[in-house]
Amino acid sequence: xxxxxxxxxxxxxxxENSAGVLSQVTRLFTRKGYNIESxxxxxxxxxxxxxxxxILKGTDRMISLLEAQLAKLLPVISIKRLTGTDSIYRELLxxxxxxxxxxxxxxxxxxxxxxxxxxxxxxxxxxxxxVSADASKGDALISLLSEFGITEIARTGMIALQRxxxxxxxxxxxxxxxxxxxxxx
Amino acid sequence: xxLRGAEILIKCxxxxxxxxxxxxxxxxxxxxxxELYKHKADIRHILTxxxxxxxxxxxxxxxxxxxxxxxxxxxxxxxxxxxxxxAAAFMDSSPVVFITCxxxxxxxxxxxxxxxxxxxxxxxITKCSYLVDSADKIxxxxxxxxALARAGRKGxxxxxxxxxxxxxxxxxxxxxxxxxxxxGRLSPSYREKILNSSARPDGAAALDKAASMLYGAEKPLILxxxxxxxxxxxxxxxxxxxxxxxxxxxxxxxLGSMPGDSPLYLGMAGxxxxxxxxxxxxxxxxxxxxxxxxxxxxxxxxEAFAPNASLIHVDIDRAEIGKNISAxxxxxxxxxxxxxxxxxxxxxxxxxxxxxxDIALHLPGDRQLLFxxxxxxxxxxxxxxxxxxxxxxxxxxxxxREFDFTFPGQLITSGGYGAMGFGLGAALGVRAAFPDRxxxxxxxxxSFGMNMNELxxxxxxxxxxxxxxxxxxxxxxxRQNQRLKCGRRYSQTDLSANPDYIALAAAFGIKAERCxxxxxxxxxxxxxxxxxxxxxxxxxxxxxxxxxMLDKGRLKY
Numbered sequence: 097x098x099x100x101x102x103x104x105x106x107x108x109x110x111x112e113n114s115a116g117v118l119s120q121v122t123r124l125f126t127r128k129g130y131n132i133e134s135x136x137x138x139x140x141x142x143x144x145x146x147x148x149x150x151i152l153k154g155t156d157r158m159i160s161l162l163e164a165q166l167a168k169l170l171p172v173i174s175i176k177r178l179t180g181t182d183s184i185y186r187e188l189l190x191x192x193x194x195x196x197x198x199x200x201x202x203x204x205x206x207x208x209x210x211x212x213x214x215x216x217x218x219x220x221x222x223x224x225x226x227v228s229a230d231a232s233k234g235d236a237l238i239s240l241l242s243e244f245g246i247t248e249i250a251r252t253g254m255i256a257l258q259r260x261x262x263x264x265x266x267x268x269x270x271x272x273x274x275x276x277x278x279x280x281x
Numbered sequence: 282x283x284l285r286g287a288e289i290l291i292k293c294x295x296x297x298x299x300x301x302x303x304x305x306x307x308x309x310x311x312x313x314x315x316e317l318y319k320h321k322a323d324i325r326h327i328l329t330x331x332x333x334x335x336x337x338x339x340x341x342x343x344x345x346x347x348x349x350x351x352x353x354x355x356x357x358x359x360x361x362x363x364x365x366x367x368a369a370a371f372m373d374s375s376p377v378v379f380i381t382c383x384x385x386x387x388x389x390x391x392x393x394x395x396x397x398x399x400x401x402x403x404x405x406i407t408k409c410s411y412l413v414d415s416a417d418k419i420x421x422x423x424x425x426x427x428a429l430a431r432a433g434r435k436g437x438x439x440x441x442x443x444x445x446x447x448x449x450x451x452x453x454x455x456x457x458x459x460x461x462x463x464x465g466r467l468s469p470s471y472r473e474k475i476l477n478s479s480a481r482p483d484g485a486a487a488l489d490k491a492a493s494m495l496y497g498a499e500k501p502l503i504l505x506x507x508x509x510x511x512x513x514x515x516x517x518x519x520x521x522x523x524x525x526x527x528x529x530x531x532x533x534x535x536l537g538s539m540p541g542d543s544p545l546y547l548g549m550a551g552x553x554x555x556x557x558x559x560x561x562x563x564x565x566x567x568x569x570x571x572x573x574x575x576x577x578x579x580x581x582x583x584e585a586f587a588p589n590a591s592l593i594h595v596d597i598d599r600a601e602i603g604k605n606i607s608a609x610x611x612x613x614x615x616x617x618x619x620x621x622x623x624x625x626x627x628x629x630x631x632x633x634x635x636x637x638x639d640i641a642l643h644l645p646g647d648r649q650l651l652f653x654x655x656x657x658x659x660x661x662x663x664x665x666x667x668x669x670x671x672x673x674x675x676x677x678x679x680x681x682r683e684f685d686f687t688f689p690g691q692l693i694t695s696g697g698y699g700a701m702g703f704g705l706g707a708a709l710g711v712r713a714a715f716p717d718r719x720x721x722x723x724x725x726x727x728s729f730g731m732n733m734n735e736l737x738x739x740x741x742x743x744x745x746x747x748x749x750x751x752x753x754x755x756x757x758x759x760r761q762n763q764r765l766k767c768g769r770r771y772s773q774t775d776l777s778a779n780p781d782y783i784a785l786a787a788a789f790g791i792k793a794e795r796c797x798x799x800x801x802x803x804x805x806x807x808x809x810x811x812x813x814x815x816x817x818x819x820x821x822x823x824x825x826x827x828x829x830m831l832d833k834g835r836l837k838y
Contacts, residue, residue: 115412120404127405164600170409170429273599273613 099157106178106256109148110264112171113139121148124165136253149255167274176264178256188252189234191225194245204244211237286416287312287447291320293423297458299351301713303327303335307355309395310382312447327713327742330734332359334706336366340375341707344693345668346714349430350377356384357395365700368406370437372697374511376430379439386414386443403439410439416451434598435511487612488626491593494610496630498567501527507534508572508596514617515689521624526633528640530558532579533681534696541685551579552831553678559831560643562587569593572616575605581831595619651825653751655799657683660721663806667719668693668711672704672728675757678827680723702731709735712744720746726776727756736789745814753821754779761826786816
């Protein structure tokens with residue numbers, strides 16, 4: 097199998113919202129020694145169901161095998177592989193940056209405006225900036241702000257949804273094959 | 282009615298038709314054993330010497346009887362002693378429900394006495410691990426666990442019940458296992474679908490494609506694995522092979538799917554397989570695999586495996602398709618259902634005369650048998666219908682290669698996990714399921730040393746088996762590898778100064794004999810057959826090796 101190209105891949109996984117699910121999912125990655133680059137978990141419109149968005153680097157074959165093992169887990173309801181072109185990616189960042197002088201505060205506020213970010217907290221010596229961004233925008237903002245001295249960053253991890261009418265709930269041939277051996281009421 | 286959690290557990294086991302459990306008590310599981318005491322007329326508990334032995338016994342019981350095995354252990358060390366047994370059941374897809382009890386939920390995570398996170402530990406080696414921290418959850422979880430252990434690809438499930446859940450009270454109502462699915466994650470319609478599972482709705486097209494691939498093939502080969510045995514598909518497999526005149530090779534886990542004396546049967550394939558089976562694999566142009574997961578011990582190396590063949594992969598577990606070997610076509614479904622439909626859909630593409638003749642050149646001719654091989658042949662002659670359990674090592678491979686298995690499930694061995702010490706526990710489990718059948722446990726001195734304490738169980742629980750011990754005073758299979766790969770540097774594989782096995786067995790109240798020749802063995806084995814039990818020690822030359830063996834697609838002698 098000539099499939100050696102490592103690239104960034106996204107798996108969107110619907111799981112039952114119960115204890116231990118996250119560790120069941122992540123241990124599959126641990127077992128293979130894969131490092132997860134980004135992981136975001138949140139509840140969906142159905143409070144019993146959460147969506148996990150996982151980003152990692154791997155070959156297509158690696159990800160297919162992982163997908164198959166993931167699909168076998170009882171609490172996993174559905175999996176979708178997303179690609180950069182057909183999906184929207186977003187991440188929320190909170191950045192605390194040093195702003196001890198009026199000049200630096202003004203410059204930061206200008207940058208914040210250009211990036212359509214927001215200042216959510218202000219103290220005598222620092223500002224907290226919130227921005228929702230795709231990967232490149234987030235990185236660009238961080239690089240500009242680092243001039244002033246970033247003291248702390250928190251990122252939610254990337255979430256993603258497929259563009260258009262398609263959803264993770266679509267029934268495909270693959271999905272029904274994976275369901276041999278498990279089901280959800 | 283309102284019952285204590287432990288009583289609910291026992292009632293739920295009775296719902297599932299459980300009449301035999303294996304285990305070892307402890308303080309955390311006190312309540313459950315107290316309840317078991319009250320139900321001793323309904324459930325037989327077999328007390329082993331070690332939790333690992335109980336796990337292997339429950340596994341052997343499940344494999345031989347086709348029922349779900351049940352195994353109890355207490356918290357902490359009791360639970361962790363099960364781990365190798367759980368992994369062995371997982372790797373060989375054996376349905377066993379492991380039930381452990383933990384400390385009070387208030388003490389969880391506080392490093393209480395004998396507390397361990399067995400749910401976390403067992404997660405990678407079970408289909409699901411449940412933590413039950415209140416009495417009202419016991420019934421739905423137990424019902425779901427039993428359904429899950431048998432659903433799709435079978436496998437072990439673990440339930441960890443906290444002490445307070447076992448002693449608190451909750452409402453219990455009898456539900457028959459046929460409808461129990463509605464209370465858990467498995468819906469009744471789904472249960473029906475998976476238990477009688479068929480080649481799914483789109484089946485016809487997939488079956489037709491498989492049939493036409495077979496019709497077009499010139500050198501077709503069937504490969505059957507453990508899936509054929511666990512789905513009870515052996516009769517369908519035989520019918521399919523005979524109808525189409527296609528030769529059959531088996532994996533280690535698939536031995537017994539095809540009667541050993543069938544003219545179409547080529548024996549075991551794989552690294553330690555027969556020449557004929559491996560020749561056929563390397564030369565076939567179409568490989569139809571049923572319930573096979575293409576383990577590395579089968580394929581050797583993925584690149585060199587069946588280089589000329591298109592693969593049709595039939596498996597109940599979608600995750601196996603394309604995992605180790607890419608398939609040209611696949612069908613996800615139960616082997617029995619797919620095979621019976623495939624039998625209708627297929628028609629014979631040729632008589633494959635030349636192909637069969639080609640393979641026949643590689644069938645074993647008359648050759649000088651090694652002493653251990655002669656012993657296996659002798660067991661096969663004297664006890665052709667006995668259940669055979671093995672441990673792991675050279676003796677296991679000799680047994681797999683030389684015994685002509687006559688029925689599916691006859692061989693009970695730790696194929697995937699290769700857990701030494703598996704066989705004696707498993708044999709006790711088989712005995713518990715079949716009080717009237719012959720059971721022969723074949724072992725080596727290395728493996729026997731791992732769990733020989735279960736001889737005590739054999740006696741106490743009155744579960745007699747015949748143990749045949751190959752004593753070569755070394756870890757033979759490791760030694761063989763050291764001989765071939767490490768320039769004969771035999772690092773830590775010498776077992777000389779073994780115990781006096783005759784005296785050892787006597788201490789457990791078991792009659793033992795040494796058999797230096799095949800004739801002595803025959804006589805001793807007959808005596809053991811009369812008694813139903815015994816330990817027969819056969820001295821084996823430590824330089825005897827398993828050959829041929831497959832290396833990167835080539836047979837090495």
